Amino acid sequence: MEVFIISTFSSKYFGWLASLLVVLAAGWFLLPTGYVTLIEWLAPIMGNYVRPTFVMVNILVVNPLGNLIMVAIWIIAGLVGGMMAGTKKGGILIAFLTWFSCAGIGIFCLLQFLMPIMEGTITMSMPPIPPGTSLADVLSIPLVQSFVSDLPGLIASMSGGGSGPDVVGLVMSVAVYVISPLIIAIIGGIVGAILRPKEEF
Amino acid sequence: MHVDKKYAIAFLLFAFLILPMAASAYPVMAQDSPEEMIELLLNEGAEVLLTNIDENGAPAVIYAQLGSPVDSLNLEAEMYDNCLALAVIATRGELLDYIFSLIGTEFMGGEEPGFMLSQFDEGFTPEAILDLLGSDFSLLVSAYYNLDEAVAIGKMGQVLAHLANPAVFGFSFADIIHLRIDESFFPPEAEMELPFEALDVFMYQVTNPFADALNVVLGGLDDSGLLGNINPSIFIAERGAAAGLLAIPDMGDLVELFNDTMGGGGGFSLAAESFFPSQFEMINGSIAIAAAGYIGEQILTYGDTDISIGSLVGATGSFVPMDTGVSIVMGILPESANITGVSPDVEGLTMHENDSNMIMWNATGHGEVPDYIIEFESDDFPPDIVIARTFNPVSTVPGGSVEVTVTVKNNGTVPIDNLEIVDNEVGAIYSTVTVAGTTSQNVTSLAGGESTSITYTVTFTNEGKYTFPNAELTYEFNAREYNKNTVTDGYSVYADPAQLLSQMILDGMPISGAILGIVALGALFNINKMRKGSSGGYQV
Numbered sequence: 001m002e003v004f005i006i007s008t009f010s011s012k013y014f015g016w017l018a019s020l021l022v023v024l025a026a027g028w029f030l031l032p033t034g035y036v037t038l039i040e041w042l043a044p045i046m047g048n049y050v051r052p053t054f055v056m057v058n059i060l061v062v063n064p065l066g067n068l069i070m071v072a073i074w075i076i077a078g079l080v081g082g083m084m085a086g087t088k089k090g091g092i093l094i095a096f097l098t099w100f101s102c103a104g105i106g107i108f109c110l111l112q113f114l115m116p117i118m119e120g121t122i123t124m125s126m127p128p129i130p131p132g133t134s135l136a137d138v139l140s141i142p143l144v145q146s147f148v149s150d151l152p153g154l155i156a157s158m159s160g161g162g163s164g165p166d167v168v169g170l171v172m173s174v175a176v177y178v179i180s181p182l183i184i185a186i187i188g189g190i191v192g193a194i195l196r197p198k199e200e201f
Numbered sequence: 202m203h204v205d206k207k208y209a210i211a212f213l214l215f216a217f218l219i220l221p222m223a224a225s226a227y228p229v230m231a232q233d234s235p236e237e238m239i240e241l242l243l244n245e246g247a248e249v250l251l252t253n254i255d256e257n258g259a260p261a262v263i264y265a266q267l268g269s270p271v272d273s274l275n276l277e278a279e280m281y282d283n284c285l286a287l288a289v290i291a292t293r294g295e296l297l298d299y300i301f302s303l304i305g306t307e308f309m310g311g312e313e314p315g316f317m318l319s320q321f322d323e324g325f326t327p328e329a330i331l332d333l334l335g336s337d338f339s340l341l342v343s344a345y346y347n348l349d350e351a352v353a354i355g356k357m358g359q360v361l362a363h364l365a366n367p368a369v370f371g372f373s374f375a376d377i378i379h380l381r382i383d384e385s386f387f388p389p390e391a392e393m394e395l396p397f398e399a400l401d402v403f404m405y406q407v408t409n410p411f412a413d414a415l416n417v418v419l420g421g422l423d424d425s426g427l428l429g430n431i432n433p434s435i436f437i438a439e440r441g442a443a444a445g446l447l448a449i450p451d452m453g454d455l456v457e458l459f460n461d462t463m464g465g466g467g468g469f470s471l472a473a474e475s476f477f478p479s480q481f482e483m484i485n486g487s488i489a490i491a492a493a494g495y496i497g498e499q500i501l502t503y504g505d506t507d508i509s510i511g512s513l514v515g516a517t518g519s520f521v522p523m524d525t526g527v528s529i530v531m532g533i534l535p536e537s538a539n540i541t542g543v544s545p546d547v548e549g550l551t552m553h554e555n556d557s558n559m560i561m562w563n564a565t566g567h568g569e570v571p572d573y574i575i576e577f578e579s580d581d582f583p584p585d586i587v588i589a590r591t592f593n594p595v596s597t598v599p600g601g602s603v604e605v606t607v608t609v610k611n612n613g614t615v616p617i618d619n620l621e622i623v624d625n626e627v628g629a630i631y632s633t634v635t636v637a638g639t640t641s642q643n644v645t646s647l648a649g650g651e652s653t654s655i656t657y658t659v660t661f662t663n664e665g666k667y668t669f670p671n672a673e674l675t676y677e678f679n680a681r682e683y684n685k686n687t688v689t690d691g692y693s694v695y696a697d698p699a700q701l702l703s704q705m706i707l708d709g710m711p712i713s714g715a716i717l718g719i720v721a722l723g724a725l726f727n728i729n730k731m732r733k734g735s736s737g738g739y740q741v
Contacts, residue, residue, distance in 0.1 A: 013727045017720075028698065043665035044631050044694075048599055048704060051664065051696050112708055127630050130666035131691035134338035139377045139404065 011198070012094060015084030019077040019098040019185075024105075026073040027059040034141035037133045045127055049113040056106030057143070060099075064180045067142035074181045078188020079195070086198025091189025099182040147173070246526030250427050250564075252513050256535040257685055258501030258582040262513050263494035264431060266422050268526060273369055273421040274448050276487040280359035281450035283348050285458065287360065288448075289372065291339035291407055291414035294441025295496065295689065336441075336689070339407035339414050341374060346397045346458065350381055353401035361405070370421040372414070374405040396458060412437045415493055418444040422491055426523030427530065427564060432515030436495045440688050444493035452488055499685075502585040503613055503678075506541075508532070510573035521569045528564035532575050533557065537681065542576035583678040584613020584649065590624065590672050590687045598697040602660040607672045607687070609644075610652035617676045617683075620644040622655055624672035624687075631667060635660040647676075664696040 031039075035054045043050040062070045077098060082091030129135055138144055147170075246268035253261045274287075281287075343360065345353040357379075364372045383399035407414055419433050436442045449455055501508060510532055511520070522528035534540060536558055543551055543560050550566040553559075562573055586609065593604045607624045611617055625640035638657030647653055661667070671686035706713045 013723055017724075039664070040666035040693075044633060044661075044663050044667050046663075047633075048663050048696070048701060052701065052705070108705070108709060108713075112705075128668045128670070128689075129336070130668050131689050132337050133666065133691075134336075136338045136340055136377065136404075136406070140375075140406065145378055 011084045011086055012090045015081040015090065015094045016097045016101075018084060019081035019094050020101050022077040022080055023059055023073060023098060023102060024055075026076075027055045027070075030069055030073070031055055031058060032069075032141050034138045034144065037135065037137040040130050040133060041127065041135075045125070047113065047116060049109050052109040053106070053113040056102060056109050059102055060106050060181060061143055061174065061177045062181045062184075063142055063177050064184065066145060070142075070181070071184055074184040075188040078185035078190075079192040081185070082189035082192020082194075083196040084192075085189070086193060086196060088190050088193045090198075091191075091193040092186050095182065095185035095189040099185060102181075143177070246423065246523060247529070248423075248426050248428065248523055248526065249529045249531065250431075250510065250514065251531045251533075252510055253533040254501060254508060254535065254538075256537055256582075256681075257586075257683055258499045258505075259497060260500055260513050261494065261496045262436075263492055264419075264428065264514070265490060265492035266428070267490050268488070272423070274446070274489055275363065275369075276448055276450045276489060278359075278363075280356045280363065281448075281487075282356065283345050283353075283454075284356070284360070284450045285344040285346055285455050286447070286449050287341070287343040288445065289341045289364070289407060289418070290443065290445035291409070291411055291418070292443035292445075293337050293411045294439075295336060337411075339409065339411065340377075341372070341403075341405040341407055343403045345401045345403075346454075347399060348401065350399070350401065353381075353399075354379070357401070357403050371409075371417050373408045375408050377404040377406050379403050411442070415442065415444040418446060418491055419493055421446075423523060423526075425521075426526075426528045427520055430511070430514070430516040430518055430520050432517070433493075435513075435515035436493055439495040439497040442493070442495040444491075446489065446491045448487070448489040450487045452486060499585060499587075501582040503583055503615055504579050505577075505582060506579050507574050507576040508534075510575075511571075516572070519569050519571050520564060520573065522565040522567070526565075530562040530564050530573050532560045532573065534560075534575060534577060534581075538581040539578045540575060541578060542574075544572075544574040544576070545570055580679055583676075583681075583683050584611060584615050584617065586611055586613070586617065586674070586676070586683075586685060588622075588672060588674045588685050588687055590669070590690060592690070592692055596693045596695055597661065598695055599662060599664050599700060600660075601694065602658050603692060604656060604658050605669070606654055606656045608652055608654040609647065609674055611647045611649050614649040615678075616646050616648045617678045618646050620647055620653070620674065620676045622653070622672070622674050624655065624657070624669075626670040627659060627667065630670070633662050634667070659692075661694045664694045667692045667694065 031051075031054065035058060039051045039054055058070065059073075062074070064071055078091065078095050081094030081098060082088075085091050085094055246266070248266045249264070251263045251265070255261070275281075341361075341364075343357060345356060348356070361374055364370050365374065380402045381399060382395070382402070384395060409417060415436055416433050419428065419431075422428055436444070500513075510516075510530060520530070536556075538558055540553065540558060540560070543553060545551060545562070545567055547567065550563045552561045552563075554561070560575055562570075564570070564573075588607065588609045590605060590607045593606070594601075597603055605624070607622055609620065609622055621641070621643050623641040625636075628634060628636040628640075636657055636659050639655045640657050642653070642655045644653050659667075669690040669692055671689055674685045676683055676685075706717065709716075
């Protein structure tokens with residue numbers, strides 16, 4: 001029987017592509033309802049980069065305790081990468097590559113999303129909420145739920161009661177949420193490599 | 202905004218404003234003070250069936266129960282201790298918008314909008330909140346005060362379980378948010394002084410489909426009276442509908458907290474505000490209101506001479522009042538209508554308010570009645586005019602176009618004159634669309650059985666769901682001007698992943714091209730290595 005062989009480098013390379021595909025496809029198709037509502041509302045005015053930007057935000061900014069779907073997706077992506085690489089180092093490398101690839105795509109989408117606004121080529125007047133949808137859906141977005149608890153303090157400080165918004169706290173929260181997918185993917189990659197180590201011929 | 206107090210009074214009747222009028226038709230209550238009347242109704246319960254016909258002959262119907270829902274909600278239970286309020290609402294279409302537009306904002310407190318916050322230029326009004334929420338949502342909102350967080354969560358869980366019990370209501374819920382506000386949430390330097398120690402606000406999505414949610418609300422109510430003759434399916438079939446519950450386990454606590462919050466210890470009192478808010482201070486103990494309603498299309502046309510309240514609620518039998526409590530039926534016709542008769546018409550039990558064309562029946566006094574009927578003159582309403590908007594295709598992708606057709610048809614036998622059809626707002630809302638064709642048209646006359654239409658094309662560059670505001674028709678009939686409109690439509694332009702990918706590559710050139718080239722070369726290189734089986738690979 002003919003045996004199909006993949007080189008070590010090939011396994012990392014295609015592991016990266018497979019892992020990236022898993023994350024992007026799942027992020028696209030499993031976008032929470034709240035994001036979809038926002039996209040349906042804002043995209044007509046703000047352009048076609050609203051959706052990919054929100055998809056990438058949903059992929060990259062993950063509260064590990066509040067967004068179990070994205071946690072699962074990053075674990076699967078890490079496992080796929082780790083299993084195809086067959087080594088722990090390979091799994092970690094694929095996790096990094098996948099995360100950086102997503103970050104690059106996300107930054108690109110964000111720039112494309114913001115450019116027309118900064119150039120003033122689109123007006124920022126908000127259209128009505130489309131029939132059949134409700135902004136209450138936005139509260140179901142895990143990321144929004146994660147930040148709501150910070151809201152009272154932010155409002156209080158911005159209204160003159162304090163020295164200013166707790167920017168450091170907010171940045172730290174965002175940083176933790178951004179780093180979380182990378183850590184999850186790395187763990188997934190290592191586990192994947194353990195589950196299916198490279199076979200020597 | 203035009204404010205018509207007759208509508209305001211009518212729509213707020215489930216918030217007790219009907220009581221002074223009820224007193225005039227309910228001998229037992231006539232001698233009581235408003236406070237005693239409120240207490241009587243709270244203790245005994247009340248139900249109101251309100252029907253309003255606008256000048257186009259289109260109905261709006263609201264059924265509300267006061268007091269009786271307390272039994273189903275079990276508001277005396279410990280799980281409601283320290284609960285300020287609990288509200289469940291499910292809405293679809295334009296009913297709430299319609300109600301707020303009729304009530305207006307001035308009614309809430311004289312010349313200034315009653316609940317306006319000064320920092321909102323347009324006013325923090327119920328209508329504005331509704332605009333922000335959208336037209337279709339199903340939510341439960343509840344607030345507990347001065348409880349440990351775990352205790353508040355526990356009590357909220359018990360309430361959810363109670364509401365989810367199919368033997369009581371049968372709602373189903375999904376978490377949206379829990380927000381706890383206490384001094385620890387604010388930076389110490391803010392020196393925030395709250396009128397409470399802690400406030401736990403819970404919000405859940407009601408996951409029942411709208412029809413189920415409506416049936417659940419109505420199913421939890423006392424159906425020994427008017428409700429027993431109401432067919433819930435009629436609410437679902439119409440262009441806009443809503444149903445909801447509002448429960449306040451201890452009105453005294455809520456008023457006290459509100460006064461403290463608004464007054465900051467400065468002696469603010471709701472009683473010093475306009476009539477509506479002042480009524481709350483009269484109430485002690487728990488109250489609950491449940492209501493369902495709809496707005497429909499034109500049902501009264503030229504030639505009709507009466508309207509049956511039963512037909513508006515799909516009644517198949519007689520109306521009987523509640524076993525306990527007060528039952529009231531109300532019918533309102535437009536001021537342009539000339540009411541010629543009312544049935545049943547019994548002195549002291551039927552009230553006709555001439556200025557506002559409002560009929561009120563004391564259904565408790567009337568007892569079992571086959572139907573409630575209002576008679577009017579045959580030319581009080583215009584012929585059956587239908588305005589409809591269609592989209593072809595029903596959806597598209599960015600770069601695509603839709604052909605929009607607005608058709609006006611005179612289904613009557615007499616002509617209408619000086620028609621003006623306007624549907625030009627989508628281009629004003631969205632600067633990114635291109636509109637071509639006829640978006641408004643004047644027609645001198647439209648005979649019975651004839652129709653006229655306008656057609657225009659909208660081209661979309663972006664994905665999203667586009668709001669097409671009401672297409673409006675103005676016409677004259679019998680020297681009177683009428684306005685009709687379509688519903689607000691949403692048109693979906695779906696994202697095309699392949700198209701979007703192409704756009705991203707093009708927009709990212711030359712960097713995106715270089716990256717793609719490298720990825721492709723890498724793939725080719727590795728496929729070639731796989732084919733050769735080199736570099737010590739492993740089996741897959």
